[in-house]
Amino acid sequence: MDLKKLGYFVVLARHLHFTRAAGTLGIAQSSLSQQIKVFEGELGVRLFDRDHHSVSLTAAGKALLDDGVCLLEAADRVAGQVRAAAAGPVTSAT
Amino acid sequence: MDLKKLGYFVVLARHLHFTRAAGTLGIAQSSLSQQIKVFEGELGVRLFDRDHHSVSLTAAGKALLDDGVCLLEAADRVAGQVRAAAAGPVTSAT
């Protein structure tokens, strides 16, 4: 489970549009296509149904969108807490 | 926040011994040393105090050990749930 690819997935899941999602992420659209495919391969699950003119989430994709966002936020929070712990090891209160 | 490096950190934090931790992880000891250093750099925090014959957790390291394990487990759980969602979209009960 790679957090980087998970982030790509979340952005794409919100746009449901490779070109725009790639723009948001600041990478090429083809790279996003590749990474999503790799991510699906790693999970062994198809996350999106892509027809030539419509991208939609599969059931697995919907499940991952919910939990994935939480996971990403949790990771961010942990990083912040670690930095805080290093800066000022507050025992309990202010 | 890279989950792979976080996993390395957790194993090292439990062994408090680079050589053994590297053995557990199945990588070279020097590689572990490098990855931990990179990880510390990414977080901007020192995780371990290393003397030549003793490795110990800093305050930040201890904080990360607790939360990091949870994060890793959460990531694992999410992956499992996604696969389950793909296999059998159980609405509520059996």
Add this chain to the structure above:
DNA sequence: AAGCCTTACGAGGAGCGTAACAATA
């Protein structure tokens, strides 16, 4: 013709191993 996703191919960076080095007991 225009828009959208995918595949092919090449460049750059990250991760890893081997080897060499420094310090402690």
Add this chain to the structure above:
DNA sequence: TATTGTTACGCTCCTCGTAAGGCTT
């Protein structure tokens, strides 16, 4: 000297971008 952690160097794989291809409207 044996053990432990760090640094240097080279290799391999992964990620990304550009270019070309195929399908739909």
